[in-house]
Each structure stands twice: as C-alpha cells, then as structure tokens.
Amino acid sequence: MIAHxxxxxxxxxAIGLGVGAAQAQPSMVVVGYGGAGQKAQNVAFFQPFAxxxxxxxxxxxxxxxxxxxKVMTDTGHAEWDVVQIEGPDLxxxxxxxxxxxxxxQKIGGADQLIANSAKDCxxxxxxxxxxxxxxxxKLKTAPNGWDDFWDLQKIPGKRGLRKRAVYNLExxxxxxxxxxxxxxxxxxxxxxxxxxxxxLDQIKPSIQWWEAxxxxxxxxxxxxxxxxxxxxxxxxxxxxxxxxxxxxxxxSLYGMDYWAIIxxxxxxxxxxxxxxFANRADAQLDYVxxxxxxxxxxxxASEMPAEIARWVPTSPQNLAVGLAMDDEFWxxxxxxxxxxxxxxxxx
Numbered sequence: 001m002i003a004h005x006x007x008x009x010x011x012x013x014a015i016g017l018g019v020g021a022a023q024a025q026p027s028m029v030v031v032g033y034g035g036a037g038q039k040a041q042n043v044a045f046f047q048p049f050a051x052x053x054x055x056x057x058x059x060x061x062x063x064x065x066x067x068x069x070k071v072m073t074d075t076g077h078a079e080w081d082v083v084q085i086e087g088p089d090l091x092x093x094x095x096x097x098x099x100x101x102x103x104x105q106k107i108g109g110a111d112q113l114i115a116n117s118a119k120d121c122x123x124x125x126x127x128x129x130x131x132x133x134x135x136x137x138k139l140k141t142a143p144n145g146w147d148d149f150w151d152l153q154k155i156p157g158k159r160g161l162r163k164r165a166v167y168n169l170e171x172x173x174x175x176x177x178x179x180x181x182x183x184x185x186x187x188x189x190x191x192x193x194x195x196x197x198x199x200l201d202q203i204k205p206s207i208q209w210w211e212a213x214x215x216x217x218x219x220x221x222x223x224x225x226x227x228x229x230x231x232x233x234x235x236x237x238x239x240x241x242x243x244x245x246x247x248x249x250x251x252s253l254y255g256m257d258y259w260a261i262i263x264x265x266x267x268x269x270x271x272x273x274x275x276x277f278a279n280r281a282d283a284q285l286d287y288v289x290x291x292x293x294x295x296x297x298x299x300x301a302s303e304m305p306a307e308i309a310r311w312v313p314t315s316p317q318n319l320a321v322g323l324a325m326d327d328e329f330w331x332x333x334x335x336x337x338x339x340x341x342x343x344x345x346x347x
Contacts, residue, residue, distance in 0.1 A: 025055060025056050026055045026270050027055065027056040027057075027058060027267070028056070028057055028058070028082065028267045028270050028274070029059075029060055029080045030046060030058070030060075030080075031059075031062055031080045031083040032059070032061060032083075032084040033061065033062070033212075033257075034061035034212070034213075034214065035212075035214040035234065036214075036234055036291055037126075037234070037291055037293065039290070039291075040290035040291035040293075041287065042059065043287075043290050044283050044284070044286035044287035044289075044290060045277065046059065048277070048286075049273075049277045049278070052277070053273060053277075055270060057274075060080065063211060063212055064086060064089065066089055066093060069083065069093075070093075072262055072264060073097070073264055076264050078264035081262060081265040081266075081267045081271050082259055082260070082271045082275070083260055084257050085257065085259075085260050086255070087255050087256050087257070087325065087330075088166065088325075088327045088329075088331045088334050090121060090122045090260055091119075091328060091330075092334065092335075094121035094122065097263060098262070098263055099263055100260075100262070100263055100271075101120055101121055102118075102119075102121060102123060104118050107123070107273075108279050112279065112297055113279060113296050113297060113298065114127075114296050114297075114301060114314075116256060117296040119258060121260055122258030123259045123275045123296075124256040124257070124258050124259075124296040125256070125257045125258055125259045126233075126256065126287075126293040126294060127254060127255070127294025127295070127312075128231055128232070128254065128255060129231070129232035129233075129252050129253065129294075129318070130162075130167050130230065130231060130232070130252060130253045131229070131230065131232050131247045131248055131249055131251075131253075131313075132145070132146075132149055132227055132228075132229060132248035132251075132252075133217070133220060133227070133228055133229070133230040133235045133246065133247055133248075134226065134246055134248070135220045135221065135223075135243070135244060136244040136245070136246045137244045138223060138226070139227070143227060143248055144250070145174075145248060146175035148227075149171075149203075149227055150199070152206055155226060155227065156226070157227075158207070158224065158226060159207055159208070159225060159226070160207075160208050160209075160210050160216050160224075160225040160227070160229060160230070161207050161209060161210070161228070162209070162210055162211070162229060163209035163211050164338065165334070165340070166325075166330055166337075167253055168196075168200060168229075169187055169193070169196040169197075169200075169341075170183050170187065170196075170253055170323060172195075172197075172200050173186055173192065173196050174251045174323075175199055180322075180323040183323060184326045184329050187329070193340070197340075197344055200344070208224065208225050208228075209345070210228065213234055214234065216228040216230035216231075216234060216235075217230060217234050217235060217245060221238070221243055221245075230247075232252070232292065232293075232313055233292050235247050235311075236291065236292035236311035237292070239311075249317075249318045251321070251322075251323070252313060252321070253322065253324075253325055254294070254313035254314060254323070254324060255324065255325030255327065256296070259275050259278060279296070279297060280297065281297045281303075284300040285303060288300065288304060289308065292308055293312070294312045294315075301314070
C-alpha cells in the first residue's frame with residue numbers, strides 16, 4: 001500500500017501535471033484500513049473502477065482516526081476523497097457536516113441493498129464481523145464462547161482485544177451472562193457500564209491490545225496470544241492462505257463499514273460514481289471471492305458459494321448466533337465511553 005505521505009505527494013504531482021492539459025486524467029484518493037481487506041477492494045473495486053472511469057485512483061490507509069478527517073473539513077483542504085468509516089463514526093459526524101450527502105436516486109438506488117446500507121452520508125462498503133479467533137494447531141479444544149475467553153484457569157495465556165471501548169463492553173457483558181438481545185439495554189445504564197468494566201478487570205493483566213486489524217492473525221500465528229478478538233475476514237483470509245485459524249461465532253458482533261465522501265473533496269462527482277460502482281452485484285461478488293466479508297447488494301448475498309458463506313457474519317447460521325452492533329448507541333455514548341475506557345486502560 002502507498003503510505004499517506006507518498007499518496008498525497010503522488011496526488012499533488014498528478015494534479016500538477018494535469019494543469020492546463022486538455023485531457024487531464026482525474027485523480028482521487030480512497031482510504032481504507034489496509035491489509036487483506038483493502039487488497040480485496042483493490043482487485044474488486046479500485047482497479048476496475050479506475051479503468052472504467054479512465055481515472056487515477058490512489059490508495060492510502062488509516063486506523064479510523066476521525067481527528068485527521070476533522071482537520072481536513074475544518075480547514076477546507078481535503079487531502080482524501082473517499083474514506084472507509086465505521087457506522088458510529090459515520091452517524092456522529094454526518095450530523096456535524098463532515099461528509100457529503102448522497103442522493104440515492106442518482107447513484108443506483110437504495111432498494112438494491114440490504115437494510116441499513118444506504119445512509120444520508122454513507123454507503124455500506126461491507127458487513128464485518130468481530131469474533132473470537134484461535135489457532136487450531138495450538139489450541140486443540142475449541143473455546144465455546146466468551147465464558148472460555150474469560151476463563152484463565154481453563155485456557156491460560158494472553159488474550160487479544162482491540163484497544164477501544166466499542167466491542168469490548170459488549171463482549172464483557174455477554175461473558176458476564178447478559179443475553180445478546182439485552183446487551184445494549186444493560187449497557188445503556190450506569191450500572192451496566194460499571195458491570196462491563198468490572199468484568200474486563202478480571203482479565204486485564206492477560207490482555208494484549210491490538211489496534212490494527214492485521215495484528216490478531218499475526219499474533220495467533222506467532223503464539224503471542226492463545227485467543228483474540230479479530231475481524232472475521234482477516235481470519236478467513238489467513239485460513240485460505242494455509243493457517244489453521246478458526247472462529248467462534250456464538251456471541252460475535254457484526255456491523256457495517258461505509259464509504260463516505262469527505263466534505264471539501266475536489267472530486268465529489270467521481271467519488272459518487274465510485275460508490276455506485278462498488279454497489280454493483282458483480283463487483284461485490286468479486287470482492288467476497290477475495291475476502292469473506294458480507295456483501296451489501298441483495299443479489300450478491302443470495303449468490304454466495306457455501307464455502308464462502310461459512311466465513312461470512314451475515315450467513316444464516318452465523319447471523320443466528322451473533323449480535324448486531326447498535327450504531328446509534330455508539331454515536332450517542334461513544335465519546336464518553338471511549339474516554340472512560342482510555343482512562344481505565346491507562347491505569
């Protein structure tokens with residue numbers, strides 16, 4: 001992947017060379033989370049779109065830092081055009097005017113997509129899952145769920161968790177016996193939040209914090225952790241590459257990432273054309289063949305081969321035992337809970 005600095009330099013160079021040219025090739029920067037997911041996007045979306053649109057598409061990566069995007073919108077200098085963003089961040093920052101509104105009638109219509117895909121400022125890029133992952137060569141008895149993740153006597157060793165409040169508070173409550181259907185009701189109370197942090201306290205000395213999605217499969221392969229939460233697509237990709245990594249679906253969490261256009265982008269119309277392209281059934285089928293994240297186009301969802309569907313969070317068997325992330329809950333409470341989490345993690 002091209003680093004942000006190099007991507008920006010290349011973009012400025014491309015724009016500079018195009019000044020005054022009668023047929024300047026338009027350039028656009030698309031930003032994702034890197035790793036196997038972005039490699040799959042490159043094959044299914046980025047390269048084919050650039051060819052069909054006769055445009056130069058430059059890639060960059062980030063870890064979801066909204067502060068970087070806020071600086072761009074505050075100053076009116078958007079160095080990026082299209083960004084992959086998590087649902088709660090989209091909900092919170094769309095209301096603050098950080099992203100361009102989408103006219104769904106002009107970009108292919110919302111009726112072709114599964115529920116919750118079409119937002120005012122975003123179009124669902126994929127359905128992700130976060131679940132317990134382990135190495136089947138190193139851990140012979142599969143963990144059953146969050147009870148086993150928290151049981152340091154039964155399965156000793158380090159546990160990997162993402163260094164965020166989001167995901168972990170839900171998992172902690174399920175480990176403490178809360179039914180998935182009741183998680184957000186409990187988490188919406190001060191008592192429920194305290195209960196989640198108290199549960200995390202029980203395994204805090206054994207936690208190894210990950211921040212980038214590439215880390216969990218690497219840590220499992222290296223034996224750094226005995227179990228870890230992970231994006232399901234990362235584990236499916238590692239499994240396809242020959243590693244005996246497996247997932248525990250009961251109690252998994254699933255949600256959507258979205259494509260959003262940063263306010264101040266100089267390539268808004270091209271960005272909207274990209275979103276329309278990425279929503280096409282054929283493009284999404286190419287995507288899920290490369291990595292097992294859930295498609296958002298209804299036609300694609302019905303055409304997934306069985307060997308892919310077993311790794312996808314929204315296939316019927318996995319959907320039945322998972323929890324849908326409540327984006328609105330995290331949009332309303334995320335800032336305060338992340339601050340509380342950061343203070344707790346630093347103690």
